[in-house]
Amino acid sequence: MPPAPYLDRTPRPDGNKRRIVIIGGGFGGLACARALASADVHVTLIDRRNHHLFQPLLYQVSTAALSPADIAVPIRRVLAHAQNVDVVLADVQGVDTLLRHVQLSDGGYVPFDQLVVATGSAYNYFAHSEWAASAPAPKTISDARTIRARLLKAFEEAESCAETVRRSALLTMVVVGGGPTGVEMAGTVAELARYTLRGDFRRIDPTKARVILVEAGPRLLGAFPEVLSAYAYRAPVRLGVEVRLNTTVQQIDAKGVQLADKRIEAANVIWGAGVRAAAGAAWFGGTENRTGRIPVDGNMAIIGQTNIYALGDVALFLQNGKPLPALAQVAQQQGYHLGRALRHPGAPAPFQYRSNGDTAVIGRHAAVYSFGHLNLTGRVAWLLWAVAHVYLLIGFQKRTLVMVQWVWRYFTFERGARLID
Ligand SMILES: Cc1cc2nc3c(=O)[nH]c(=O)nc-3n(C[C@H](O)[C@H](O)[C@H](O)COP(=O)(O)OP(=O)(O)OC[C@H]3O[C@@H](n4cnc5c(N)ncnc54)[C@H](O)[C@@H]3O)c2cc1C
Missing domain, CATH: 3.50.50.60 (FAD/NAD(P)-binding domain)
Structure with missing residues (x-):
């Protein structure tokens, strides 16, 4: 003791x-x-x-x-x-x-x-922990609230910004990392700008906001089969996301990102890499x-x-x-x-993982699902993703609540949690 x-x-x-x-x-x-x-x-x-x-x-x-x-x-x-x-x-x-x-x-x-x-x-900010301040990553509730506030504030600030270069930076969002988190994030940020915020502003057109997804490797969703990576590329592009493959980030600061070949001025950089x-x-x-x-x-x-x-x-x-x-x-x-x-004394029996399939979502009814040789995309994959995630949620009340909100948003594009706090 x-x-x-x-x-x-x-x-x-x-x-x-x-x-x-x-x-x-x-x-x-x-x-x-x-x-x-x-x-x-x-x-x-x-x-x-x-x-x-x-x-x-x-x-x-x-x-x-x-x-x-x-x-x-x-x-x-x-x-x-x-x-x-x-x-x-x-x-x-x-x-x-x-x-x-x-x-x-x-x-x-x-x-x-x-x-x-x-x-x-x-x-993992790959030996650049200082980037975390300018490029938050969604890991805790406080991170998610920070990202939400920054995103929504950028549109608010852009609405009253008379300076063209600054306004353009405010309406530029860079997502780093082409794995499931980065792809999900880029797809949903694009939907927020294109659909949810459309018509809510007077001076700016949120649908013109740039969403850029940067991935160091040659394809998105590198851990998934290639056929799903190809879909994962097309789906965000259809939403207006600019996808940059084989591109490494060299520097991130409060005003934007330095890529290997160019600098992008962006008020919002979101980290979704390793x-x-x-x-x-x-x-x-x-x-x-x-x-x-x-x-x-x-x-x-x-x-x-x-x-x-x-x-x-x-x-x-x-x-x-x-x-x-x-x-x-x-x-x-x-x-x-x-x-x-x-529950019983003695050594535990060996563990064997049984996958229920791997899935990632890109946006409204756009998802990928991979299970053995089965590779699904689109609405069916989106449904499987939704069922898998709602099933993993702990507590029946939460499952019902989340499902009701998803169904509502699915038909209306409305987002009930547009709070800057
Ligand atoms: C944005 C995002 C999206 C994801 N999407 C998916 C997905 O679609 N599908 C999927 O299967 N997985 C997904 N994952 C991964 C999944 O969340 C993790 O694999 C899972 O949470 C790991 O569970 P865990 O119990 O190991 O750790 P966690 O669930 O992270 O739990 C760790 C716990 O330990 C506590 N803790 C840590 N350090 C300390 C300490 N020093 N003292 C006290 N407490 C401590 C933390 O507070 C936390 O509650 C995602 C992860 C992220 C961040």
Whole structure:
């Protein structure tokens, strides 16, 4: 036990039961805690936020389609029925693997017999963390609100801007990264400008706003089959998005972006390029790889540790020699699997990921869906994307609410969350 003044922050210390601590109430950690509900163990879930966030729909908050509360649910609420689970709101700073406790940033600690690390990922600005200030990325509710406010403010400012060059910069949006996040973001920003804001201004024509999607590689959605990349190129172009492939970003500042061949003055730059593991890997010194993910074995146990597991985005789990992708469905399946296994003492059974298909949305009824040899595009893919995402949403109330709002927007193009706050 560490010396005073450090405090044991376990809400209900119970010496007799196995103590399982889960760090992170995202897709993986929450699934793990739910699978442990009513088991004969004492579970403490620690998260620095009081809510579970449905990140796949963050871009809809960023573009004023949904409100923050539609895609977040208090972790305590989700676990209210699980009497053996306690929730602690705290920022984890490290793990003492010898003393077997988690260290909190307020100086407290939480002892464990078994530990599950599910801290997720963070955006990778590829050694240019200073770009984050000018090019926010949608990762938290606060990021999404920042992006939404900046986008909407740019149109407001452009309306009363008499200077042509400045007005043109205000009506230029650059999205960096041609993966699912970047493509989704560019498509929805274009729809916001072309359809939702059309007719709302007197001096400017929002439909003339430029949306530029920049990708360093030769195609969009590089992880999808080529046929879907080709569709993912055509669909945003049809919405008026200018797609620039094979283009690297060299500099981002408050006024725009320097590309390899030209500079673009833009009031809004949104980052949607690569991710790397969140803090977590560093707590297990020497295990860090290029993406920062923690190498785990087939049971999700951290290599070189005993009774310490990692799952979801923070973990490097190899299946058939390839790392599993950083996806919500991977984290959720791993969480349920590990939680069920930890209900009983002994080593968990090996985990096997079963994909339900990969999907990305580009805009209204434009999406791609890939499952084995099946590649779908357009309305059917959009429907599958919608069903998959609504299904992943936790809480029936939220599912109904989000579906009603989607159907309404589908027919009206209206966006109910056009708030600058
Ligand atoms: C914009 C965007 C769009 C996406 N779209 C899709 C999609 O369409 N389909 C899909 O399958 N996946 C998508 N993903 C990926 C998906 O969200 C992640 O794969 C998933 O969230 C990973 O789950 P996780 O449990 O590993 O981590 P997370 O869900 O990120 O949860 C991590 C939790 O750990 C907490 N935490 C982190 N560090 C600490 C600390 N030091 N102390 C305390 N708490 C901590 C965080 O607060 C968070 O609650 C998207 C992600 C983003 C950002």
